[in-house]
Amino acid sequence: MSKAIVNSRNKFIAFLVIFVGMVLFQLTELRYIWGVQDIARFYNVIFLLSLGVYMMLNIGVRKLSNNVWIYYMLPGLLVFIGYFVNITINTFRDQSLAIHYGGLIPWVVYLAVPFLLKDNIINTKSLLRYYYFSTLLITTLGLFDYFLYFNGLINLQVLTHSNGVFLSGWFSILHLLNDGVGHYRFYASMGEAGSLGMILIPSLIYSVIYKRYLGVSVLTLGIYLTNSLGAFISGGLVIFLWLILLYRKNKFSIFIPLFSSVLILSTVLINWDEIYSSYEKKMDSRIIREENVVNAISNLPSLLVSNPLGLNFSINYSENTDKNYYGSNFMFLNAIYNGGLVAGIGYMIIMITFFLISLSTFFRKYISSEDIIYTLSILSLIPFSVQRTSLLETSMLMLVIAPFIIKYLGSYNKKSDKSLDL
Numbered sequence: 001m002s003k004a005i006v007n008s009r010n011k012f013i014a015f016l017v018i019f020v021g022m023v024l025f026q027l028t029e030l031r032y033i034w035g036v037q038d039i040a041r042f043y044n045v046i047f048l049l050s051l052g053v054y055m056m057l058n059i060g061v062r063k064l065s066n067n068v069w070i071y072y073m074l075p076g077l078l079v080f081i082g083y084f085v086n087i088t089i090n091t092f093r094d095q096s097l098a099i100h101y102g103g104l105i106p107w108v109v110y111l112a113v114p115f116l117l118k119d120n121i122i123n124t125k126s127l128l129r130y131y132y133f134s135t136l137l138i139t140t141l142g143l144f145d146y147f148l149y150f151n152g153l154i155n156l157q158v159l160t161h162s163n164g165v166f167l168s169g170w171f172s173i174l175h176l177l178n179d180g181v182g183h184y185r186f187y188a189s190m191g192e193a194g195s196l197g198m199i200l201i202p203s204l205i206y207s208v209i210y211k212r213y214l215g216v217s218v219l220t221l222g223i224y225l226t227n228s229l230g231a232f233i234s235g236g237l238v239i240f241l242w243l244i245l246l247y248r249k250n251k252f253s254i255f256i257p258l259f260s261s262v263l264i265l266s267t268v269l270i271n272w273d274e275i276y277s278s279y280e281k282k283m284d285s286r287i288i289r290e291e292n293v294v295n296a297i298s299n300l301p302s303l304l305v306s307n308p309l310g311l312n313f314s315i316n317y318s319e320n321t322d323k324n325y326y327g328s329n330f331m332f333l334n335a336i337y338n339g340g341l342v343a344g345i346g347y348m349i350i351m352i353t354f355f356l357i358s359l360s361t362f363f364r365k366y367i368s369s370e371d372i373i374y375t376l377s378i379l380s381l382i383p384f385s386v387q388r389t390s391l392l393e394t395s396m397l398m399l400v401i402a403p404f405i406i407k408y409l410g411s412y413n414k415k416s417d418k419s420l421d422l
Contacts, residue, residue, distance in 0.1 A: 082339025197231025
C-alpha cells in the first residue's frame, strides 16, 4: 500500500475521531442520555490536550499569511490567553474550578483550524457534508422519540442535568414540567430548544442550496417544533439575504429580490402583533436576558476596573455572586467575564472579522454555493450572541465555519481571490 494512501487514510481517521467525538461528547447531550459521562470526560480531556499540543507545536513553525495572523490568529490568542490566565488564577483559589478548562475547547479548535486545513485533515466540502448529515440524524432520531412520546407509545426517564430536570428518551430530551409531563418544545439531543434551532440553520441552508428536499422537510419541521423565536428571526434573515445573493450570483432582475423584500416586510408588519406577543410570552426568560444585557453594558467600566483579568467564579457561572456578573446571555460580556479585557478585545475583533468577511460576499464577482452557505450561516448565527452561547462558543460550529474565514483571509489579494496561501 502506497505511503500516500496510508497518509490519506490516517488523516481521514483523525478527522472522524475529531468530528464524531465532538458530536457525541460536545455538541449534544447524548453523553447524559446514554450515561457515558466518564467516557465523554476522558475524550474531552484528551481532545483538549492533544489539539492544544498540536496547535502549540505548529503555531511557531508553520507559515501563515499576514492576514490570517493579524485578523484571525492574534485575536484568537488574546481570547485563549485571557481565558487560560483567569481560569488558572481561579483554579489556584479552588482546585475544583479546573473543570472550567473545558471552556478552552472552542478556542483550541479555533486556533488549530488553520493547521488542520494545511495538513488536509479537514476541508470545507467534507465539513459541510458531514455537519449536514450529523444534524439531520440528530433531528430525525429526536423526532422519532418526540412523536412516540406524544402519541403515548413510549415512556421517558427522568434525567437530572446541570441545566435542569429533563425527560430522556433513546436519542433526545424534553424539558420536564411541574406536572411530570414533557414540554412540547423540541430539543432533540440538545440542551436547549433555541440551541437546536441555531445549529440546524446552517444545515437547512445547505439542504436548500444542494436541493436535498427530504432534508429540507425534516430540518424545517425540527426548527418549527423548537418554537424558538431566535431561530424564526434568523430564518427570515436567511431568506432576505439569500435573495440578494441569488441576484448577485445569477444576475436576474432586481425586481425579484425587491418584490420578495417587500413581501417579507409586509408579512412581518401584518403579523407584528402576533410576533410581539410571542416575544412578550417569554416572560422571565425575556426579562432576565434584557436586564442582563442592559445592566452588563451600563456596568462595563466598573467591571473592567475591578476585574481586568476576568471574574472570580464558582463551579457554575449561574451561581456567580460577583456584583458585576449579569448572566451569560451576552457573549461579548461573557468573554470579559471569562478572560478580562484582553479576551474581550480579541472576541470583538473576531466577531467584526467574521461579519465583514461574510458581508464581502455580497460584493464579490464570483460567488460559489459554499460562499452562500457560509455567508448566510454566519450572518444568521451572529444575532444569537445576545441571547445564548453561540457561534464562537460552539466548538463544532467553529470547526465547520472557521475554515471559510481562513481561506478568504489566506487567498485575498489585490489581483485575485482564487489562490490559497494560508
